[in-house]
Amino acid sequence: MAMQQPFRPFDPNRTPLAQQFRTWTEQTPAPYDKALVDPYTRCRVILMNGIENDSWFFLHHWYRHTGDEKLRAKIAELRRVETQQQTSVNWLNPADQTVIETTIAYEQVATDLTANLAKNEPDPYAKQVLDFALIEDFDHLYRYAHLMQLLEGKSAETIVKGQTDIAAGRPTPEEHRRPADMVRRHIDNKTADVKTKLNAQTITAAEQQTYLFYKSHGFMYGNDLARRLYAEIAEVEEEHVTQYESVADPKATWLEMAALKQVNEAYNYYSCWQTETDPRLAAIWEQFYRMELEHVQQVGQLLHEQEGKDIHTMFPAEIAPLIVFESNKEYVRQIVNTQRNLQPLGTEFRSKEQLPADWGSYRSIVNREGVPSQQIVEMVPAPA
Numbered sequence: 001m002a003m004q005q006p007f008r009p010f011d012p013n014r015t016p017l018a019q020q021f022r023t024w025t026e027q028t029p030a031p032y033d034k035a036l037v038d039p040y041t042r043c044r045v046i047l048m049n050g051i052e053n054d055s056w057f058f059l060h061h062w063y064r065h066t067g068d069e070k071l072r073a074k075i076a077e078l079r080r081v082e083t084q085q086q087t088s089v090n091w092l093n094p095a096d097q098t099v100i101e102t103t104i105a106y107e108q109v110a111t112d113l114t115a116n117l118a119k120n121e122p123d124p125y126a127k128q129v130l131d132f133a134l135i136e137d138f139d140h141l142y143r144y145a146h147l148m149q150l151l152e153g154k155s156a157e158t159i160v161k162g163q164t165d166i167a168a169g170r171p172t173p174e175e176h177r178r179p180a181d182m183v184r185r186h187i188d189n190k191t192a193d194v195k196t197k198l199n200a201q202t203i204t205a206a207e208q209q210t211y212l213f214y215k216s217h218g219f220m221y222g223n224d225l226a227r228r229l230y231a232e233i234a235e236v237e238e239e240h241v242t243q244y245e246s247v248a249d250p251k252a253t254w255l256e257m258a259a260l261k262q263v264n265e266a267y268n269y270y271s272c273w274q275t276e277t278d279p280r281l282a283a284i285w286e287q288f289y290r291m292e293l294e295h296v297q298q299v300g301q302l303l304h305e306q307e308g309k310d311i312h313t314m315f316p317a318e319i320a321p322l323i324v325f326e327s328n329k330e331y332v333r334q335i336v337n338t339q340r341n342l343q344p345l346g347t348e349f350r351s352k353e354q355l356p357a358d359w360g361s362y363r364s365i366v367n368r369e370g371v372p373s374q375q376i377v378e379m380v381p382a383p384a
């Protein structure tokens with residue numbers, strides 16, 4: 001993408017909080033046309049829905065951990081805006097887009113978002129964490145493409161439109177591990193690069209959204225193999241949420257975490273705005289970006305009042321590069337070729353041959369009666 005301006009978290013052109021509540025009509029913009037939409041516009045809708053749901057979750061958890069009524073009132077106010085934004089973004093998905101079509105798009109997000117974050121991740125360990133799960137979501141796309149062929153007789157190419165390869169990554173049957181092997185080392189906010197902090201927030205929100213989508217739709221199928229495949233892949237998303245949420249600094253205060261969340265929301269909307277090809281959606285991304293700038297200010301005010309901290313010293317005035325959805329075929333192939341045999345042992349990554357004999361004990365339990373991700377590729381001819 002050419003000539004983007006960097007993201008400025010303290011851009012003064014923001015929307016006052018009192019002007020952020022919208023009517024039911026305003027909250028529910030018309031959906032995109034699934035036949036005409038750019039695949040990466042669809043990806044941005046999925047990503048921003050996940051970002052908003054994560055913001056909503058976070059504000060509820062924070063609220064439940066404070067008895068300060070002034071603070072509770074402010075959290076409730078911000079949260080109402082977040083939930084309205086989430087409605088608007090998720091309601092952009094059209095009614096005629098089937099669950100499996102949306103699922104293919106979720107794994108396209110997971111592939112091309114993760115690749116973009118990994119390419120721009122300055123911390124080598126955080127980059128390894130991203131690359132590790134990148135080729136697992138890439139493999140999910142391949143398995144779900146077979147399910148789409150089975151359920152609808154359609155190619156997943158109708159969704160990904162040639163931008164993302166549909167091919168095997170690290171095989172999904174090998175992705176089931178002991179929970180403790182999904183724990184990762186965490187960063188220290190005092191020394192970490194701001195891009196590392198933002199990447200951890202973005203990818204955790206995206207993987208959490210994917211988990212929630214599979215858990216809230218997988219049971220809706222009458223087909224038994226589809227039911228089991230969603231159960232299997234949803235559990236891998238649970239693993240991914242565990243590894244990604246490990247990375248953020250756990251020693252940050254609630255207010256410091258709130259500041260990072262709001263800056264990250266603004267950064268994501270700004271990235272969408274700058275890269276969006278559909279002018280109607282670009283206008284929504286800009287509108288919500290300017291709301292998030294105000295959330296950053298509001299949390300900054302609370303940080304000043306309650307902890308004597310200056311938010312302007314916590315974040316640089318300009319942040320680059322932006323998040324860009326684009327084709328990453330070459331990069332993904334390279335990671336598949338070099339890291340397919342990598343597995344975690346505790347917080348560290350090892351090649352398969354270096355793992356202790358009992359490493360696969362969990363996998364041998366869950367895979368004992370057959371593995372849906374294997375069965376689907378055996379049952380259905382390779383999708384066109």
Ligand SMILES: [Fe+2]
Nearest residue numbers: 055082085265
């Ligand atoms: Fe938001």
Ligand SMILES: [Fe+2]
Nearest residue numbers: 107110137140
């Ligand atoms: Fe996935």
Ligand SMILES: [Fe+2]
Nearest residue numbers: 137207237240
């Ligand atoms: Fe994932």
Ligand SMILES: [Fe+2]
Nearest residue numbers: 262265292295
């Ligand atoms: Fe926000």
